[in-house]
Amino acid sequence: MQYLTDTDMGLDLKQVNRAVEAAFADHGKGLVQMPPKVYITLPDGDFRTMPAYLPSLSIAGVKIVNVHPNNPLKGLPTVMALTIILDIPTGQPIAIINATRLTDMRTGAAGAIACKYLSPKKEVILGVIGTGRQAEAQVKAIRQELTITEIKIWSRSSEHIRHFADRFMEFPCHAMSIENVCDCNVLVTTTPSRVPIVMNEWIHEGTHINAIGADAPGKEELAPALLKRSRVFVDDPIQAIHSGEINVPISHGLFSQSEISGTLGEIVIGRKKRESSDEITIFDSTGLAIQDLAIAKIALQHGTTIKLPFP
């Protein structure tokens, strides 16, 4: 058994996008085993347990990931993760991977795959709401799939905006109000908001939105009227209903399961697609265990390795 860390160093983001895309294709074809993630609530956060088995990639395992919003005050990341990989023929644990940064990257990759298929065009103005680690991961992954001509940014903190813009010097980056950020081709929302911060009337026809921030019951970023007006795709229906962007509108009776247009897996295998240049599409991301295994498969070839005695 091995412990691996720093596996994110030098990963080829195009390769990550392709691996995550392949995992979603298997998901669309019903070829994966992936029960919904299981939540345990702790006093100051929660942790989620995410087992899966991807036969076509020959990988099986479990990601364990926490979300503790006050961790930065203690000098720790909000989100930290381990992925445990099991040998398929024997069930023996063979690798434990520090998956904190891989978690950011695989979520970025899902957003990039959604953009590849749902963006109204290949050359886009990108709107980014929130400037944390996930906002950065989304831009890094999306730029592998689309040509970004400008980034419009909103964050509560002007310091964070400066920081963010410094990381993407190759693009013109402009800070502005949320309303003005929404005037773009592809919008990415990455905040931990519990009230809608993107209003329906701010989004023009043809926009694609990656709704990334809502990943637990009670979280939402988009006005329910915007969901009603759009075609909403999810990564996994059960997880999205429980904890994705649609969870609050569904619990309030403002959106129903039957209004989900399809899954990202169905899009990747061509069963669903953007139907017109003026429809608004939304990808509601909750994060799937198969994304973690897809990136783990690549990560196993990278990083620092420590051998551990087992069994």
Added chain:
Amino acid sequence: MQYLTDTDMGLDLKQVNRAVEAAFADHGKGLVQMPPKVYITLPDGDFRTMPAYLPSLSIAGVKIVNVHPNNPLKGLPTVMALTIILDIPTGQPIAIINATRLTDMRTGAAGAIACKYLSPKKEVILGVIGTGRQAEAQVKAIRQELTITEIKIWSRSSEHIRHFADRFMEFPCHAMSIENVCDCNVLVTTTPSRVPIVMNEWIHEGTHINAIGADAPGKEELAPALLKRSRVFVDDPIQAIHSGEINVPISHGLFSQSEISGTLGEIVIGRKKRESSDEITIFDSTGLAIQDLAIAKIALQHGTTIKLPFP
């Protein structure tokens, strides 16, 4: 973060019994978070993911455990396990424990606690069906709670019986037919059987049975008529219905959820008990994540430690 192995070495089995008993008390009082374990099926076995949080013991984490029946042919144990412990205030993984032997021990401890409360008397003839690692763990844990005057053993292999008896030289051990083993005060069944091997008419009144072997859909060791005639206690109703001794009779309509007499947690807190010296009691064990955390809490003080970089 630390990796710990050999943590079973020198563990005080009385202390383990007390810790597991305390965990069941919390379970009986509804003070734990423990979703049902999640199964993933692999080609030659399965693995189970078991997250939990025990506030009173201040421990949270996940056990990952496989069951691959053909592993011994490959020189590996059938069951192997890791437990990942998270820091409650921050969610950071702080320990990864080699939990293969701890899994045996915590299952033994649950059987011992069931015997402590349900055995018809304190001085017993113990019947043991199956002579694998779990049979050994049951006897080692039960002898902390009861005085064993004789062990009656059945196994398919006379070599396994000899091996088993060699480990318990302090007790008179006698090999015999299953029917004759059943003539005892406390019976422990630990086989992977998928058909009943213990017949109703072989069990006399007043016997207590630890039904340990059935831990996955399709497995059963006891005749359904015996279940109907007995008071059946479970560790967790949802898990027992899915994968415990009662799973097959329930799926065939021969036993119903309403016939479960209670949980081991309810017994430990005194809400349920053996009502008469002549009733037959059965403890249907599936194995709970809270048992794994209770023993992990003790194991963290033992064994060989390897420091790992994280986050």
